[in-house]
Amino acid sequence: MNGVVSTAPEPEGYYPPGDFALWIFIFAELLVFGIFFLAYAFARSANVELFNASQLQINQLSGAVNTLVLITSSYFVVRAVTAIRMDDRKRCIRWLYAAIAMGALFLVIKMVEFYHADAAGIGMETNIFFMFYLSLTFFHFMHVIMAMVILGAIVLKARKGGYSAHDHTGVETGASYWHMIDLLWIILFPLVYVIR
Amino acid sequence: MQQSHTPSYWIRPCTWVLLILLALTIAAWGVGQMKLGGLTVVSAILLSTLVKGQMVVDFFMGLIRVRPFWRILMFSYLFIVIALIWVAYFIGLD
Numbered sequence: 001m002n003g004v005v006s007t008a009p010e011p012e013g014y015y016p017p018g019d020f021a022l023w024i025f026i027f028a029e030l031l032v033f034g035i036f037f038l039a040y041a042f043a044r045s046a047n048v049e050l051f052n053a054s055q056l057q058i059n060q061l062s063g064a065v066n067t068l069v070l071i072t073s074s075y076f077v078v079r080a081v082t083a084i085r086m087d088d089r090k091r092c093i094r095w096l097y098a099a100i101a102m103g104a105l106f107l108v109i110k111m112v113e114f115y116h117a118d119a120a121g122i123g124m125e126t127n128i129f130f131m132f133y134l135s136l137t138f139f140h141f142m143h144v145i146m147a148m149v150i151l152g153a154i155v156l157k158a159r160k161g162g163y164s165a166h167d168h169t170g171v172e173t174g175a176s177y178w179h180m181i182d183l184l185w186i187i188l189f190p191l192v193y194v195i196r
Numbered sequence: 197m198q199q200s201h202t203p204s205y206w207i208r209p210c211t212w213v214l215l216i217l218l219a220l221t222i223a224a225w226g227v228g229q230m231k232l233g234g235l236t237v238v239s240a241i242l243l244s245t246l247v248k249g250q251m252v253v254d255f256f257m258g259l260i261r262v263r264p265f266w267r268i269l270m271f272s273y274l275f276i277v278i279a280l281i282w283v284a285y286f287i288g289l290d
Contacts, residue, residue, distance in 0.1 A: 016266050017258045027269075034277045041281040045288035052233075064225035068218055074256050075214040081258075082210075172258075179257045186248050187274075189221070190241050191281060194228035 017081075018173035026180045029143070033184050036139070037191055040132045047128060052196045054129035057122065062113050063193035066106050067185060070144075073102030074182040077151075077175045087165035089158055096155045099178065103148040110141050133192055140184060147181045150174045213255040220244045238285050242278050249274040 016023050044051040080095035117123075117134070124131045154174045157163065163171050224241055253270040254260040260267060 013262050016262055027273075030273055034273065037277055038280050038284070041284035042287075045284045048288045060225065060228050064221060064228070067221045067225075071214065071217045071221065071252075074252065075210060078210045078256050176257055179252055182256070183249055183252050186217075186252065187245060187277065190224050190228075190245050194224050194241060195238050195281075195285065196228075196231065196233045 016176065018176040019169055022173045022177060026176060029180060030184070033140075033187075036136055037187060040136060040191060043128055043132060050127060051129045054127060054133075055193070055196055057120070058133060058193065059113055059116065060193050062109050063189050066109050067189045069102050069106045069109070070182045070185050073099045073106070074179050076102060077178045081168070081171055081175050084158070084163050084168040084171050085165055089161065089163065092163070092171065093155055093158050096151055096158070100148055100151050100155070103144055103151070106144055107141065107148075110137065110144075114138075136188060136192065140181070140188060143181050143184070147174075147178050150177055210255055213251050217248055217251060220248050235286065235289065239282065242282050246274055246278050249278075 076095045076099040080092045080099065083089075083091035083095060114134075117130075122130050122134075124134050151174050154163075154171055157170060224244060227237060227241060250271055253267065253274070257270075259270060
């Protein structure tokens with residue numbers, strides 16, 4: 001069956017994939033970011049003209065490209081989990097490396113964006129829009145770094161044969177955290193870069 | 197005869213999900229490039245954000261295959277946050 005690819009069956013369960021303790025952490029993170037998003041949205045409602053004018057100064061293209069990069073990285077992580085469920089450790093590691101590379105690309109694009117903002121004399125003190133824009137995106141930036149460290153640790157363990165089709169909770173745990181980072185950016189992008 | 201438990205696809209379901217997510221993102225960027233605003237446009241963008249978020253939850257996080265409680269919990273989070281963003285935008289129109 002040329003061209004046909006297969007996917008390993010995914011387990012059905014009572015709890016989400018991965019370590020349940022991390023899911024408590026994920027919900028806590030979602031709550032913090034949720035409050036941050038709403039603070040931005042309601043601050044905007046009181047300063048619409050300022051937010052619309054300031055938004056024109058940020059690079060919408062880099063925000064969109066970073067969204068595509070993070071979504072693609074999440075897809076790579078899905079493929080890594082599928083591979084380890086099929087006991088294909090080498091393929092799992094390759095997909096994880098690809099996800100980490102996409103994470104690095106996200107950071108580079110974001111750093112270029114921060115550099116241009118700084119070069120234009122834009123800082124946290126410029127106005128309330130830039131205070132939110134810089135703090136929200138930097139807070140997310142730090143989470144991407146943390147997620148990359150987690151995936152890196154998973155790669156190291158996988159290289160030592162630490163995961164298999166029967167024991168891959170660690171891979172699923174790291175994957176869940178990575179998807180959370182992606183999910184947060186999916187809300188952040190239209191909120192900060194698009195809505196006007 | 198033992199049956200295989202490995203389903204086969206021409207394109208993996210997760211690849212379809214990726215393509216839909218990328219398309220919705222490019223559409224949102226296009227709206228942003230045209231500097232479109234207003235309640236209808238923003239409602240559409242927020243609705244597509246809700247759909248994208250739930251697709252990540254269901255198919256990337258894999259919550260579609262576990263107890264519905266977790267999926268409902270994540271949907272509730274997305275719905276409440278996105279609905280309140282819509283409310284804030286609506287207030288800003290005044």
